[in-house]
Amino acid sequence: MARDKEWRKKEPSLKDVQAKYTDLPKSWILKADIQRRGLTYTKAAVDKIDPNIHVVNSDAGSGFRNNLDYVPEGLIWKDGSYLVANFDFDENSARDPYVIDVVDDKIVITDEGEIFDEVLGYWEKPDFYNKRASNGEPLSKYIxxxxQRLDISVNKYCHFWDKPGDGCKYCPLTPTYKCSGATEEQYEHKYIREAFAEALKQKGRFTHVMLTGGSILSGKELLDDELESYIAILKILGEFFTTDRFPSQLIATAFNERQLERLKNETKLMTYTPDIEVLNSEKFDWICHGKSREIGYEEWKRRIYKAVDVFGKGNVSSGMVLGVELATPNGFTSEDEAFNVIIPEAEEIISHGVALAANIWRPAPKSILQGQKSASLDYFVRVYREFDRLQRKYCPNPYTDDFRRCGAHIGLDLMRTY
Amino acid sequence: MVKINDELKQILDEPDTLKVLAVNNREGVPHVVFKGTLHAEDNQFVFYDLLQSSEINKNLVNTIWFEKKLAINILSKDRRSFHIVGTPVKSVTAGKYFESVYENIQERFGRDTDLNAIWYIEPEQIQEVSFAYRQAEQREKFPILAHLDQITRRDDDDE
Known part of the structure; x- marks a missing residue:
């Protein structure tokens, strides 16, 4: 989509939205808008990178990213939270990105030359990024x-993409994997162990381990092979800890009761996140057709609730791609209509104590929906504000998937004052 | 921004000094807590929050988000008291400096002690509020504020 040069005149500005929602932090609304519009760095901002200290995109590959430019992987906010923006933004996106610049030696966020906030700095590189596995590969290849979080991508390829039309339409992960020419879906576990052992040596750095990966549909029963992959790695990680469970999260396909019991009983996993992705049965069927066909929207929700029974209230969250329900041609045709449909649906899910980890939809390059236009800032803020009201009412654990343990889905940042 | 003078910095570093923070929560209810790690760095007050679920941490997040103010009181061993009004300006939750403080905290308080955040507070007002100091100040500025018997001539005044 070619950028509409008049886009600013056609939607509420950042300042409009900040003025409208005075009960939400201005800096948080800015963060939402950066995730929506994207960001670029001036040369002065890039010059602030110290390659011995900071982590840059080219240090470690992310499945969300083809861009391996020498730019910071993320920003640190003054309130101690992080801006997760380590994904590809469409260079020709519908709106101009924010510009990270340096003014008076401070790193600042600007738009059209106006400074909107200052950031504390760039994410720092963990010590293990400077080390190599026994096969000579950088440890950052494996973790x-x-x-404050360690990420393990267990399976690089999502098998919902095996059948044309079944892959989730917003997702760039498997298309990116395919384009890279990679063929190794999973790494040898011994190297993950080596990376994990090295990472744990850094005192005060990590508070959480997140495992995720593409869905694996095969097995005696649907998803059994996926389950086995996670159990195998979780067992390796569990050996490092003295406690019954360790701060950890698995973002995976929605397992059935038998699979959930195995996950709970055979590992030290603490929290589980089966992402529902889209809060409407019809839109889910269009956008996540493989998930809809193999498992189904209502069954996916039922499995989330069963997971609460197994892992306990407060230990289950569910991710979603907020805004994709407005994608064309089959999405909602107005933001009001989408809001009115998804909020009651959200309340049903959140009422089980399941926080919604809602990411802002960016029509990512290489995804099926690339080139589309995401919703207005007002829409994202309005929905997040309502989710927050519901989560304050129903969710007993504000730390499950919070800024420290994730930080990508900024709606849960608001739980910091619970 | 006002200056934290050397005398106050020294008082802050004395082990018997009591240091109290008062921060409102999102509903505006004040919460008061003693913070032994409060000290001065350059011209900011700094303290280490050890628990992410602490009330003070939640309230400080709310305070920095909405650019509100907080209050600090410092009481020295010899009963000198200082009232400070400030604003939280940053919270450090990760990075090499955070890790160095984390290790220091563990050395001081034990290996099972965690570190949530390093909070930095910029002072906007620092005022000595020790009783003797304030009493003298009030008498000088507002001589109308006194019970009459305190200034009534007594029989032994001329002696």
Whole structure:
């Protein structure tokens, strides 16, 4: 989509939205808008990178990213939270990105030359990024990192993409994997173990381990092979800890009761996140057709609730791609209509104590929906505000998937004052 | 921004000094807590929050989000008291400096002690509020504020 040069005149500005929602932090609304519109860096901002200290896109690959430019992987906010923006933004996106610049030696966020906020700095590189596995490969190949979280991508390829039309339409992960020419869906576990052992040596750095990966549909029963992959790695990680469970999260396909019981009983996993992705049965069927066909929207929800029974209230969250329900041609045709449909649906899910980890939909390059236009800032803020009201009412654990343990889905940042 | 003078910095570093923070929560209810790690760095007050679920941490997040103010009181061993009004300007939750403080905290308080955040507070007002100091100040500025018997001539005044 070619950028509409008049886009600013056609939707509420950042300042309009900040003025409208005075009960939400201005800096948080800015963060939402950066995730929506994207960001670029001036040369001065890039010059602030110290390659010995900061982590840059080229240090470690992310499945969300083809861009391996020498730019910071993320920003640190003054309130101690992080801006997760380590994904590809469409260079020809519908709106101009924010510009990270340096003014008076401070790193600032600007738009049309106006300074909107200052950031504390760039994410720092973990010590293990400077080390190599026994096969000579960098350890960052096997485990990546956010400021306080270790990320393990267990399966690089999502088998919902095996059948044309079944892959989730917003997702760039498997298309990116295919384009890279990679063929190794999973890494040898011994190297993950080596990376994990090295990462744990850094005192005070990590508070959480997140595992995720593409769905694997095969097995005696649907998803059994996926389950086995996670159990195998979780067992390796569990050996490092003295406690019954360790701060960890699995973002995976929605397992059935038998699979959930195995996950709980055979590993030290603490929290589980089966992402529902889209809060409407009809839109889910269009956007996540493989998930809809193999499992189904209502069954996916039922499995989330069963997971609460197994892992306990407060230990289950569910991710979603907020805004994709407005994608064309089959999405909702107005933001009001979408809001009115998804909020009651959200309340049903959240009422089970399941926080919604809602990411802002960016029509990512290589995804089927690339080139589309995401919703207005007002829509994202209005929905997040309502989710927050519901989560304050129903969710007993504000830390399950919070800024420290994730940080990508900024709606849950608001739980910091619970 | 006002300056934290050397005398106050020294008082802050004395082990018997009591240091109290008062921060409102999102509903505007004040919460008061003693913070032994409060000290001065350059011209900011700094303290280490050890628990992410602490009330003070939640309230400080709310305070920095909405650019509100907080209050600090410092009481020295010799009963000198200082009232400070400030604003939280940053919270450090990760990075090499955070890790160095984390290790220091563990050395001081034990290996099972965690570190949530390093909070930095910029002072906007620092005022000595020790009783003797305030009493003298009030008498000088507002001589109308006194019970008459305190200034009534007594029989022994001329002696």
């Amino acid at each position: 990546t990192s956010r400021p």
